[in-house]
Amino acid sequence: NVVRYGEFNDPNMGHRIAYSAEGQINRKDFGLTFNMMLDGKWVVSDEVQILIEGEFVEQPAGTASA
Numbered sequence: 001n002v003v004r005y006g007e008f009n010d011p012n013m014g015h016r017i018a019y020s021a022e023g024q025i026n027r028k029d030f031g032l033t034f035n036m037m038l039d040g041k042w043v044v045s046d047e048v049q050i051l052i053e054g055e056f057v058e059q060p061a062g063t064a065s066a
Contacts, residue, residue: 001021001022002019002020002021003019003020003021004017004018004019005018005019005020006018013057014057014058014059014060015057015058016055016056016057016058017055017056018053018054018055019053019054019055019056020051020052020053020054021050021051021052022050022051022052023049023050024048024049024050025047025048025050026046026048027044027045027046027047027048028046
């Protein structure tokens with residue numbers, strides 16, 4: 001699921017676009033199978049929640065990236 005928060009024009013940072021993305025994967029799909037019981041419960045879940053929030057910042061022409 002991807003959400004676009006909007007575009008912003010900041011006098012200090014320039015033109016920005018903000019996004020968030022969230023999803024879920026099964027770690028076993030990537031070969032990560034380690035697990036063990038501790039106090040009658042599994043230590044690691046198979047389902048992994050992923051949440052990403054970020055901004056794209058437009059660089060003015062002629063500026064070098066860091």
